[in-house]
Amino acid sequence: MAREPKNFDNLLGGNAKGLSDLQLKAHFTLYQGYVKKLNEIREKLGAADRSAPNYSYNEYSELKRREPVAYNGTVLHEMYFENLGNGSTAASEGAKKLIDQSFGSYDAWMADSKAILMSAHGWLVTVFDYSDGKLYNNLVRTEHDVGLFANVHVIVAVDAWEHAYFADYQTKKADYVANALSGLNWDVLNARFAQLGGHAAK
Numbered sequence: 001m002a003r004e005p006k007n008f009d010n011l012l013g014g015n016a017k018g019l020s021d022l023q024l025k026a027h028f029t030l031y032q033g034y035v036k037k038l039n040e041i042r043e044k045l046g047a048a049d050r051s052a053p054n055y056s057y058n059e060y061s062e063l064k065r066r067e068p069v070a071y072n073g074t075v076l077h078e079m080y081f082e083n084l085g086n087g088s089t090a091a092s093e094g095a096k097k098l099i100d101q102s103f104g105s106y107d108a109w110m111a112d113s114k115a116i117l118m119s120a121h122g123w124l125v126t127v128f129d130y131s132d133g134k135l136y137n138n139l140v141r142t143e144h145d146v147g148l149f150a151n152v153h154v155i156v157a158v159d160a161w162e163h164a165y166f167a168d169y170q171t172k173k174a175d176y177v178a179n180a181l182s183g184l185n186w187d188v189l190n191a192r193f194a195q196l197g198g199h200a201a202k
């Protein structure tokens with residue numbers, strides 16, 4: 001079944017810190033393009049000939065190579081738009097404890113998040129690693145499909161591709177990064193932490 005793009009019009013009208021409707025609407029259109037391509041790739045995969053897969057080129061092989069680009073392009077944008085917007089600005093006790101255990105302090109996590117966003121053309125993705133029960137910051141890059149650890153639960157996603165901020169900030173990327181991090185919606189993030197349940201109680 002085809003995947004439907006989610007609607008994030010709740011962010012318009014000044015509800016996402018530092019982002020204009022012009023900037024957000026352009027970004028929504030780009031996100032919708034990833035959903036469309038994910039649907040197209042998966043539809044073609046359903047009927048693709050699997051008899052001659054090949055590293056250099058084969059239709060099935062190439063569809064499987066491109067599927068993670070469209071998938072992560074879809075899901076990371078959804079998580080990003082969901083964790084923007086007016087909401088609580090306070091981390092829950094559980095979230096704070098896990099951040100402290102993983103990074104040393106909330107401020108250290110913020111400093112590392114800022115450094116990742118300033119390093120990227122790509123994403124800051126804060127993840128919970130089920131292997132050791134700690135949080136890590138990933139820099140996801142190339143085409144949304146490189147750099148994300150396996151065996152993780154995604155908590156925070158912040159887009160630092162130029163299309164995410166250039167209409168509003170031009171080259172003042174640091175201003176976008178500061179607004180994006182201070183404008184995170186902790187109602188959404190605290191709920192994602194809560195999904196960890198007993199995994200985070202180590």
Ligand SMILES: [Fe+2]
Pocket residue numbers: 027030077159161163164
């Ligand atoms: Fe984006």
